[in-house]
Amino acid sequence: MVTIYHNNKCSKSRQTLELLREKGEELQVVEYLKDTPSAEELKVVLRKLGLKPEQVLRKGEQVYKEKFAGKSYSDEEWLQIMAANPILIERPIVVKGDKATLGRPPEKVLDIL
Known part of the structure; x- marks a missing residue:
């Protein structure tokens, strides 16, 4: 089973999902903007990624710029x-x-299949 944390408005996310479907993977699609993972779930995913939370932040988002840019957490x-x-x-x-x-570029997911 492959889980993809997906945003349908994102072209890279759509491309990655399509690639996984082409490979015939059994998928669990989590539309994380609607079905948001808890902090504990995110911690587990980040451990598997080998990354810290700040390394997977979308710093170009308006909410980041307005509330969190330049602050230390x-x-x-x-x-x-x-x-x-x-x-x-x-x-x-x-x-x-x-x-x-991270499916950036989408082909990067092939490394874990």
């Missing part, structure tokens, strides 16, 4: 911020078993 605080503001989570994130990757 702990990893736990960032997790809470991301759970409360899911638009800040980079996408797509693809998870298979104990591995995860």
